Amino acid sequence: MDLNELYQEIQDRLRKQLALIIGTGSSISVDFDFGMGALESHLKSVIPMVVKGNKQAESEWKLVLENLDRKVDFENSLNVVKSDFLLESIIAETGKHVAKVSYKNISKISIGNIPIIALFERLKHALSYTNPIIDIITPNYDLIIENALSHCQIDYNDGFYGGIQKKFDWGESEQLFNRIENNSKTGKIYPKVYPHIRLHKVHGSLNYFVKNENVYRNDSLSYFESIDDYERFIITPGETKHKRIVENRHFYLEMDKAIDRARTYLFIGYGFNDIDIDKKICQNINQVSHRAVIVTKDLIGNAKTILDKNPEIIAISDNYNGGATIRYKGTELEHNKPIWQIDEFANEIL
Incomplete structure (x- = not known):
């Protein structure tokens, strides 16, 4: 298959019922400090002081550091965390870190210096009364996607409604x-769905909070590092996150429906390290009616294994030679442009 045929195949896939799965690679394009490496460094520096005096938390954090020293990835290193105090401390410090990095970049974000806007501007034209919904699924805590959608004047629904404190x-x-x-001709009244994005922030968000066992959204509190009386609704990496997902399963029902409804999955800067997302999607990718496109800097996590099992996936990544490598059906094609960057991908192909 030549380049033009590949372009056509990608375009055809993205015209079908689409779900975007957006990982931290999209946020890193705004500031590298949104990445897991920066979060890991932050936690390493502050957690020892926060948990000092709590023997169980100190012991478990020591095990986390030992795992990291053995080059175990950050997510699996946190699997040893069982202490509620340590988990709550990690959640609080994760929220502080993301809030601080977000506030640092607020000027850049507010003027629209966000690469993924190029993709959203093109997807905007795919939304219509006959195709009113595109789903976005993301484990990201920051508000970059929301800001990008707003810059493109695309309405979105993240499951919350109401005033300043949304339910x-x-x-x-x-x-x-x-x-x-x-209908002016028949006089009949009929329902329509207004075109919009459905945004599923499956690991919580900077503007999601828990109080009295209820989840709220309050945008006015987003950039405060510390907030009294509220706990951020953030699900951190590691096995403990799955416990919280089970406890709040109603929060994820619409994501499950979105995954089943989609016929094409577009992965953007996604690391394939989230079992709760990946397992259900991979079950569908194995079916003939589902297709996928991956656009990312590096094929990390379980991405290569998934590609080997599903050669119909089109994967675009950095070739570290100023361009990109496109993988499809067991073959590789080199591209002289860095179309692994989402703005380059949108401008070149869509």
């Missing part, structure tokens, strides 16, 4: 996008 309820939030139309 979580997908059924209620969806009512905001339902319209009643009157």
Whole structure:
């Protein structure tokens, strides 16, 4: 298959019912400090002081550091965490770190210096009353996707509704996008869904909070590093996150539906380290009716294994020679442009 045929295949795939899975690679394009490496460094520097005096937390954090010293990845290193105090400390410090990095970049973000905007501008034209919904699934805590969508004047629903402190309820939030139309010829009234993005922040968000066992969204509190009376709704890496996912399974039902509804998955800067997302998607990719495109700097995590098992996936990554490598059906094609960068991908192919 030549380059033009590949372009056509990608374009055809993205015209079908689409779900975007956006990882930290998208946020790193704004500031590298949004990445897991920077978070790891932050936790290493502050957690020893935060947990000092709590024997169980100190002991478990020591095991985390030993895992990291043995080159175990950050997510699996945190699997030893069982202490509620240590987990709560990691959640609080993760929130502080993401808030600090977000505030540092607030000027850049507010003027739209966000590469993924180039993709959203093109996807905007795919939204219509006949194709009213595109799903975005992300484990990212920051608000870069929300800002990018707003710059493109694309409405989105993340499952919350209400005033300054929004409540979580997908059924209620969806009512905001339902319209009643009157057919001028027949006089009949019929419902329509207003075109929009459904945003699934499956590991929580900088503006999501827990109080009295309820999840709220309060944008006005997003960039504060410390907030009294509220706990950020953030699910950190490691096995402990799966416990919290099970406890809050209703929070993920719409993501499950989005994965099943999609016919094409577009992975952007995604590391394939989130079992709760990957397992369900990989079950669908194995079916003939589903297709996938990966756009990322490096094929990390379980990406290469998934590619080997599913050669129909089109994967675009950095070739470290100023361009990109495109993998498809067991073959590799070199490209002289860095189309692994999402703005380059959008401008070149879409």
